[in-house]
Structures are given as C-alpha cells and as structure tokens.
Amino acid sequence: MPKSAIITIGNEILLGRTLNTNLAWLASELALLGLPVEFSLTVKDEAEAIRQALKQAWDCCEVVITTGGLGPTEDDITKREIASFFGAELRFDEEVWEHVQKLFAARNIATPRINRCQALVPDGFRALPNERGTAPGLFFEQGDKSFFAFAGVPLEMRHVFDAQARALLIGKYGSGEAIHQVTLHSFGISESALAEILAGFAPPHEVNMAWLPQTGRVDLRFYGMDRQRVSETADTCLELIRPYVWGRNEDTPAEVIKNLLRDNKLTLSAAESCTGGLLQKMVTDPPGASDIFVGGVVSYANTLKQSLLKVNPDTISKYGAVSEECALEMAAGIKNLTESQTAISITGVAGPDGGTPQKPVGTVCFGFSILNRLWSLTQTFSGDRESIRHKAAEFALLHLIKHLQGTKI
Amino acid sequence: MPKSAIITIGNEILLGRTLNTNLAWLASELALLGLPVEFSLTVKDEAEAIRQALKQAWDCCEVVITTGGLGPTEDDITKREIASFFGAELRFDEEVWEHVQKLFAARNIATPRINRCQALVPDGFRALPNERGTAPGLFFEQGDKSFFAFAGVPLEMRHVFDAQARALLIGKYGSGEAIHQVTLHSFGISESALAEILAGFAPPHEVNMAWLPQTGRVDLRFYGMDRQRVSETADTCLELIRPYVWGRNEDTPAEVIKNLLRDNKLTLSAAESCTGGLLQKMVTDPPGASDIFVGGVVSYANTLKQSLLKVNPDTISKYGAVSEECALEMAAGIKNLTESQTAISITGVAGPDGGTPQKPVGTVCFGFSILNRLWSLTQTFSGDRESIRHKAAEFALLHLIKHLQGTKI
Known part of the structure; x- marks a missing residue:
C-alpha cells in the first residue's frame, strides 16, 4: 500500500500560536483514499529544515504533501526550496498571474506588486488553481511518487485538495485499497471500566482496535483493510457495551x-x-x-x-x-x-x-x-x-x- | 540556546481523527521558557516508528518531549519503547500504584487490574504525579539533555507540565533566554494590502517578522531575543497600520x-x-x-x-x-x-x-x-x-x- 507523509511548514506552528488543523483534515482524506499517513513533520520556515524534511519524506513515502509557506510575503521561502530540492527552475506562469489579477479585480483592488511571486511555478510542476486565494497549489510526479504543496490557510488548502488533488491521487493510486474504520462513541463510563467489560474481547488479527479517550468520554475505533471484518468486529463489541454507546463514526x-x-x-x-x-x-x-x-x-x-x-x-x-x-x-x-x-x-x-x-x-x-x-x-x-x-x-x-x-x- | 523537539505518538492523529492540540500548547510554553521547538514529529503507535523518532529528536535537541501512548489499554507501547531506547528496565513503582488506586477509590470503583501497568516506570526515570489521571508523566536526564513523556489527554498533559515539568526545565536551563514576541491583530484589510502599506518598512536584523493570515484577518508577529528591539519594532509598525489594528498579543x-x-x-x-x-x-x-x-x-x-x-x-x-x-x-x-x-x-x-x-x-x-x-x-x-x-x-x-x-x- 502506498504511504503518505505530511510536512507542515511554519514557525507559527512551532511557536504554538497556530493549531495545525491541516494535518487532521489531510490525514483523514488520505486514509479514506487508502494512502495512510506514515508520519508527519512540522518544521520551521528555514531553507535547511525544509530541505531535510523533503528528503526524509520523499525517501520513504509515495505521496508527500507540504502545507504552508506559499503566501506573497517575504517569510515564505517554501517554493524556492521545493524547486531547488527537485532541481527545477522557477518560471513565471501567465495563467496563474491572470488568475491572481482577476481575484483582486473582483474586489476592485489593483493587484499589489508583491503578489507577482505567486505566479512563479517550478519547471515541470503543474499549478493547481486556487479559487479561494492567490497561492496556487503545486503538483509534481516522478515514477510512482507524487508531490503536492498547498497554501497553509485551511480553507484554501481544502479547496485545492477537493477541486484538484483528490482526483489526481485517485487517478494514480486508485481508491480501492482504502482503510475501513468504524468508531463507537461511548458516554458515562471510564476507559478502564470499559476495558474491564471488554477484557475477554479480542479483535481478529486483521482488525486493529484503538482506544481514544476524549474529554469526558471514550471512543473505540476498529480499522483494517477488510471492510466486512471491521464491521463485524465493531458490531460484536457494540453488543457488549451497548448501554454506553450513543453513536458511531462521524456522529456528533x-x-x-x-x-x-x-x-x-x-x-x-x-x-x-x-x-x-x-x-x-x-x-x-x-x-x-x-x-x-x-x-x-x-x-x-x-x-x-x-x-x-x-x-x-x-x-x-x-x-x-x-x-x-x-x-x-x-x-x-x-x-x-x-x-x-x-x-x-x-x-x-x-x-x-x-x-x-x-x-x-x-x-x-x-x-x-x-x-x-x-x-x-x-x-x-x-x-x-x-x-x-x-x-x-x-x-x-x-x-x-x-x-x-x-x-x- | 537549547532546542526542543516534540514527538506526538498516536495512530488516531495520523488517521486524522484527533486534532493535535498538545503541540500548540507545549510549543507555546517551551517558547516562553526560551526552549523553542526546532521540529515536531507525529508517528504511529509502532515500536520501530517510536524508536526512530526518539533517535532523530535525541540526536539534535536538548529537550525531547513525547505525548500520547501512556494509557492502560493494549495499544499503548510507548513506555516499553522509551525504556528500551534509553536502555532501562521497567520497574513497578509502589507510589504510583498507590496513587492510581486512590484515584479509583475516590470514585468508589475498585482499580481495574489493567491499570497495574501504569505503575511501571523505567529505571532511572522519575515518575511525575498526575492528579488528573492514572498515567504519570516520566522524566529522565542525561548531561545537558532532558526527556519527558506525557499522557496524550490534553488536560492531563497540561496538568503534569504545569505542576512538575516547567519547574524542572527552569531549574535546568534557566528562563532568561526566552524569545520575546509581539503580535498585532489586524482587521478589514487583506494581507497584500497590508504588505503594500508596509513595503518600505523593514524590521532590524535581530527582529523576525511573520505574516500570519487568519480566517478573515491577518496577524503580524515580531519576535527575537531582544525584548526592547522587538517591542520598538512592533510599535513602529503599529503607527503605520493603526486604523486596521484591533488588538495585540493574547487579545481576543x-x-x-x-x-x-x-x-x-x-x-x-x-x-x-x-x-x-x-x-x-x-x-x-x-x-x-x-x-x-x-x-x-x-x-x-x-x-x-x-x-x-x-x-x-x-x-x-x-x-x-x-x-x-x-x-x-x-x-x-x-x-x-x-x-x-x-x-x-x-x-x-x-x-x-x-x-x-x-x-x-x-x-x-x-x-x-x-x-x-x-x-x-x-x-x-x-x-x-x-x-x-x-x-x-x-x-x-x-x-x-x-x-x-x-x-x-
């Protein structure tokens, strides 16, 4: 099964000022596509750190995604480092530039000159249009490997993934090998007390079981490649703890x-x-x-x-x-x-x-x-x-x- | 300046089911202590992944912190891997065991047998009492390096950090070398338009400036080791964009x-x-x-x-x-x-x-x-x-x- 790595770039995350919601969102999407995230790295907006992270991820994973550092302001060096890591020159993309200008025109603002750099695209990369902002996504493939770079603003990242990246990933890796998962949400019982009830319960070898203590309640997750086995295992568990279960999966x-x-x-x-x-x-x-x-x-x-x-x-x-x-x-x-x-x-x-x-x-x-x-x-x-x-x-x-x-x- | 690394352990984060709020909280605390986070890794609940992450972090950082994987249930192998990485045996700690039993007694519940493993502490490590839950924190030092492991539940992690870890870090590294930062919050102007206004504004060499686009507004952060220079730079910037600034720093x-x-x-x-x-x-x-x-x-x-x-x-x-x-x-x-x-x-x-x-x-x-x-x-x-x-x-x-x-x- 192909594996993914997610690299988050941004000092503000390592200073603890921004919560990394992109990781959770992307990881969940990739799991659904059968491209589970193997590991995730968060690094500074610094050339050396970005380079090392790209190497570590590209060496061992088929799909590598970066978020952050594609904005127009000066602290955004990600694009330069990506181009250099893959040995590509940056070229000025007229289509992206037109799109950036159109976005500003729609707001009756002349396009600030600083935004010109957002039209730079590494040679051999495809720019993925971003209708929600001025930084396009970037896409590059090499053999069975794919690389994506997204802007860090969650709304823009999600938009480019939804509109472009998901289809590219399905086209390349298919979507049949997805991980299946069932989550049971419990309420009114502690993790240990649940564990006591389930002491004699063991999921089959091909189904993984995870205990996810939430604030004030506990979730149980079953996952694996075999949809039916996952579903049967969850149902068996549910019978044992039904009085405490209020919902499953995406239920809120x-x-x-x-x-x-x-x-x-x-x-x-x-x-x-x-x-x-x-x-x-x-x-x-x-x-x-x-x-x-x-x-x-x-x-x-x-x-x-x-x-x-x-x-x-x-x-x-x-x-x-x-x-x-x-x-x-x-x-x-x-x-x-x-x-x-x-x-x-x-x-x-x-x-x-x-x-x-x-x-x-x-x-x-x-x-x-x-x-x-x-x-x-x-x-x-x-x-x-x-x-x-x-x-x-x-x-x-x-x-x-x-x-x-x-x-x- | 000593550097930190944070390792988050948990399949649920790499499956995108849990948001990593621990990273933002810890990173912010460490920055205040002058122990900025150099990088952060999120890995699976798997022996090999945990081992590699420990090696990568311990090789280059003075302070290494793990969160997650200290619960009583079977998917929690973190403690075993930590002990093995540092070459320590696990010993049964009577004091921790008493504490776990006391927590259950307070809720009029007999302590489930499964919780006995929570009293296992690697030899040479100190157990850090956790009043909010059954998994103690773990602390180990070697020369100028420190290692901490915390439970993944945010409330418990924060409690053990507040009650124990912060004082240990200040005792070992002092707290004089802290990073100073000032953030200005703007509203009603785009990142690019702000950048145009600030085109002629350049912070001095020893002050870093970061652009933090939020949803619907932009923050500007100034940071560095020299408190006065950081503060002066922020004030100079504020004069240029005052009509758009509604608050600073922790202001909501x-x-x-x-x-x-x-x-x-x-x-x-x-x-x-x-x-x-x-x-x-x-x-x-x-x-x-x-x-x-x-x-x-x-x-x-x-x-x-x-x-x-x-x-x-x-x-x-x-x-x-x-x-x-x-x-x-x-x-x-x-x-x-x-x-x-x-x-x-x-x-x-x-x-x-x-x-x-x-x-x-x-x-x-x-x-x-x-x-x-x-x-x-x-x-x-x-x-x-x-x-x-x-x-x-x-x-x-x-x-x-x-x-x-x-x-x-």
Whole structure:
C-alpha cells in the first residue's frame, strides 16, 4: 500500500500560536483514499529544515504533501526550496498571474506588486488553481511518487485538495485499497471500566482496535483493510457495551439529537447561563437544525432568568442561581416561552471565579424536559473555564440523547 | 540556546481523527521558557516508528518531549519503547500504584487490574504525579539533555507540565533566554494590502517578522531575543497600520470588547439567528464577561423573532428574515428586552441549503446599536457552514470593536 507523509511548514506552528488543523483534515482524506499517513513533520520556515524534511519524506513515502509557506510575503521561502530540492527552475506562469489579477479585480483592488511571486511555478510542476486565494497549489510526479504543496490557510488548502488533488491521487493510486474504520462513541463510563467489560474481547488479527479517550468520554475505533471484518468486529463489541454507546463514526451529539428529535417529531429549546450559548451553537452546527431547534435564551444576568424565563426571585435568593431548583424553573420557562416539546437548561460555575465551598468551580446544574417530564441533576466537571463549559454542554446533549434512546444514564 | 523537539505518538492523529492540540500548547510554553521547538514529529503507535523518532529528536535537541501512548489499554507501547531506547528496565513503582488506586477509590470503583501497568516506570526515570489521571508523566536526564513523556489527554498533559515539568526545565536551563514576541491583530484589510502599506518598512536584523493570515484577518508577529528591539519594532509598525489594528498579543475579540465596554460602563446583549449562539458563546469565553454581557436570544425560528424580539411580521414577509430591515428590528428588540446599552444582531444564510440568487449562502445581515445609534450592514462570507458562522460572529465583534475604538471600518 502506498504511504503518505505530511510536512507542515511554519514557525507559527512551532511557536504554538497556530493549531495545525491541516494535518487532521489531510490525514483523514488520505486514509479514506487508502494512502495512510506514515508520519508527519512540522518544521520551521528555514531553507535547511525544509530541505531535510523533503528528503526524509520523499525517501520513504509515495505521496508527500507540504502545507504552508506559499503566501506573497517575504517569510515564505517554501517554493524556492521545493524547486531547488527537485532541481527545477522557477518560471513565471501567465495563467496563474491572470488568475491572481482577476481575484483582486473582483474586489476592485489593483493587484499589489508583491503578489507577482505567486505566479512563479517550478519547471515541470503543474499549478493547481486556487479559487479561494492567490497561492496556487503545486503538483509534481516522478515514477510512482507524487508531490503536492498547498497554501497553509485551511480553507484554501481544502479547496485545492477537493477541486484538484483528490482526483489526481485517485487517478494514480486508485481508491480501492482504502482503510475501513468504524468508531463507537461511548458516554458515562471510564476507559478502564470499559476495558474491564471488554477484557475477554479480542479483535481478529486483521482488525486493529484503538482506544481514544476524549474529554469526558471514550471512543473505540476498529480499522483494517477488510471492510466486512471491521464491521463485524465493531458490531460484536457494540453488543457488549451497548448501554454506553450513543453513536458511531462521524456522529456528533448534535447530529444524533437532531435525528432522534426529528424521528419523534419533537422540537427543542434551551436556556443557558454559564455555557453562554455554546449548547445552542452545538445544536445548530449540523445543517437542518431548524427542523428541530426553535431557539432559546442566554440568561447570563439573573434579571433575564426572571424577566424572560419566569424564574421565581425567591428560588434564586433561597437556593442560588446555580441550583437544581433554578435549573428546573429555567427548563420549564424556556419550554413555555418557545412552545417546544423538549428543553435543556444549564446553570453553573464555569470559573475561574465564583466558586464556593458548597458549589466549587465546575459545579453545573441541569434541567431537562421531554413532553410532560421534567427533571434535574448536578454534575461537577474538572478543568479550566473552556473545558468546563464544553463538558457541560456536551454532557447535556449526551444525557438527553440517552433519555431519547430510552437508556437512562 | 537549547532546542526542543516534540514527538506526538498516536495512530488516531495520523488517521486524522484527533486534532493535535498538545503541540500548540507545549510549543507555546517551551517558547516562553526560551526552549523553542526546532521540529515536531507525529508517528504511529509502532515500536520501530517510536524508536526512530526518539533517535532523530535525541540526536539534535536538548529537550525531547513525547505525548500520547501512556494509557492502560493494549495499544499503548510507548513506555516499553522509551525504556528500551534509553536502555532501562521497567520497574513497578509502589507510589504510583498507590496513587492510581486512590484515584479509583475516590470514585468508589475498585482499580481495574489493567491499570497495574501504569505503575511501571523505567529505571532511572522519575515518575511525575498526575492528579488528573492514572498515567504519570516520566522524566529522565542525561548531561545537558532532558526527556519527558506525557499522557496524550490534553488536560492531563497540561496538568503534569504545569505542576512538575516547567519547574524542572527552569531549574535546568534557566528562563532568561526566552524569545520575546509581539503580535498585532489586524482587521478589514487583506494581507497584500497590508504588505503594500508596509513595503518600505523593514524590521532590524535581530527582529523576525511573520505574516500570519487568519480566517478573515491577518496577524503580524515580531519576535527575537531582544525584548526592547522587538517591542520598538512592533510599535513602529503599529503607527503605520493603526486604523486596521484591533488588538495585540493574547487579545481576543471577546477580551477587547469586554474591556472597551467595561471602560465605558456599557452592557451588551445579542440576538442571533444563523450563528445559533456562537457570538454569545464567544462573548462569554473570557472570565468576567458578566460585567458587560447581560444575555440574549437565539431566535432560530421566525416565530421567536416576532414573539420575543418584536420583529414586525410584515418586515419578514416583505424583506425576508435575512435582511438588514429584520436585523435592525432584532437589534432594537433585544436591546429593549434586556435593557442593555449596546446590542448586536445577526441573521444570515449559513448553508449549505437556503441560499437564493439574491441571497446566496454566506449572506449575513448585521444590526448594531450603541446607545441611541442603530445601524445595519450586509457581508458575504465564503466557506462552509462552520466557517461562515465563525466569520460572521467574529466580524460582528470586530466591527463593534472598531466603532467603540472610534475608528469606523
């Protein structure tokens, strides 16, 4: 099976200022094409580092991809080093130059002179048009090997891959040898406890099994070349841990909840305090969320809890805004206000301040309602503010999912 | 200056299923300690790949850090390979074992037998206690070199680094040689147009300048060993592009808006449709957001725009829900409902469906209000649903910032 290597070029990634989302995206696409990534290197915007990385990758992999360093500004030396590594001269490509000028014309701006260098293409390379930006992709082949260079801006890289590179790769390597994978998403059980349940379970030799602890939950992945064996193995495992599994593969909590509510012809609303809109943002991530999501309120100030959600001021003064009593009234209030059939409410201490001995940072109270049922619970989450907010919103969705699936966690 | 290398171990990252957030976090911490990351490698959970990566990193860097592969489940072979690479035997560490048992006891669970392997520590290594999980960090030194291994779960890795590793690194390498950096965040101008303005500007030899195109905006970074020169260079640049700069360094749109509103004793509310709560989530990301943010509404269904925000049904039927007319009424409505002094409203077509020739996917209408001023505008954003939503929410914040800063974009 041909192998791939991904080289990320950019000081900003090694300074920790930019998250390398390109690697995850490309790696996932390459795995689907049966061109699994063997290793990935991140190096500086420096000639020697780029040269060494190209050598290391080109020596052992059939497909080598670089991202980053193709912009018009002066720190971008990638193209020069690529040309030199492959022994090619840089030539001025009139077509690319026209395209760059057209992009600027569309914005009623004269093309800055600095962008002329973006029309330089190493001899023997093909420029891959980039409709989303001024830096074209670059493509070169030699025997059974392929080389691609993409701009570092994720949107542009993905666009050039989607529009050009994928077809080139399929044309050259086929797409029949893909890795098949099935992922099971669990909730409400620790990695070790899952491992205990699965102690007697061993996947067959040709199927790999990976444990992927996520924040607050664990995923199990099965993968290999034999689609049927992978799928059977995942199904066998699923039977053992079904009460803890809420989804598989690309499922997100929001997608699963959308489908469950749509199937049951139910709508959802939400009232959020400490999560500040995150739950509703997650619910509306999937296209078509409007089929099931009516809307909601971010009642950050207590006055809004009272005026909009009709939370009783006495409830807040007696039990506090972070209390199951308040969460229950918030859930009932938003359901009433929006005339939805299901509702979620969240009120908690996301920190870093605001904690007390009774309600330390991380304490979050939830209210839930499905039709005429209304209930509440309290959870304590660890981590920083961002992590607590994320865990709380995800917990709320997964908890409602387990109830809609008829399995109580 | 001592150099670092980071090795990420995990098939799930090379399959593109997990985003490597550990690299960005660690790289940023190491840069602050004057131990810049020279390169980073991501390799599979395979003995040979781990061995080669350890060799490549240990050969050329003073500080080598691995993340991943220290869990209790069977795919975790990292520890064995580390021990073998450094020629150490694995010994059973009673203290670590006690700690693992204590963690399980706190959750009223008997310690699963599978976790015994987590108490194995290579001879000559120090186990670094991990209060957040069962896998301790590992530390080894040889001459001027240091080796660390951390669990891959970000929360655990960060905790062990914060609690133990940082102090060990400062003790060994000092912290005086740190890289100083200043970042300027721009908005409302393209990379090329910025480059034109800065055509005659050249940083001094000892200061590096990097162009960091973000989604929808550009950052400029200045860095080097001489704090004063870095700072002066950034200030000189700032003078040239001041109208386009909304923040510096760690500033986020939400932090900047919080400070501007707090300084002016103003509060904010928001009414969101297509962004589904994302804007309010961003506004409440910083601690202390409650000083300036009252709350808001996610009026996903048109009925909520009418019932809660008092948008005139005629406005929607005449101009559509995605219109500046509707955005203006939403902004006025939420400001009135929450009694805030400033307000933002967003209504648009996030896609992938719902676009029309007049209002294609990516069309977003905004309403803004500061005290008695109320205005609207329309922008068209490219990209997928997630990207359009993110750009729209960030645009709204940055636009309000520029108005609060008194510079109109």
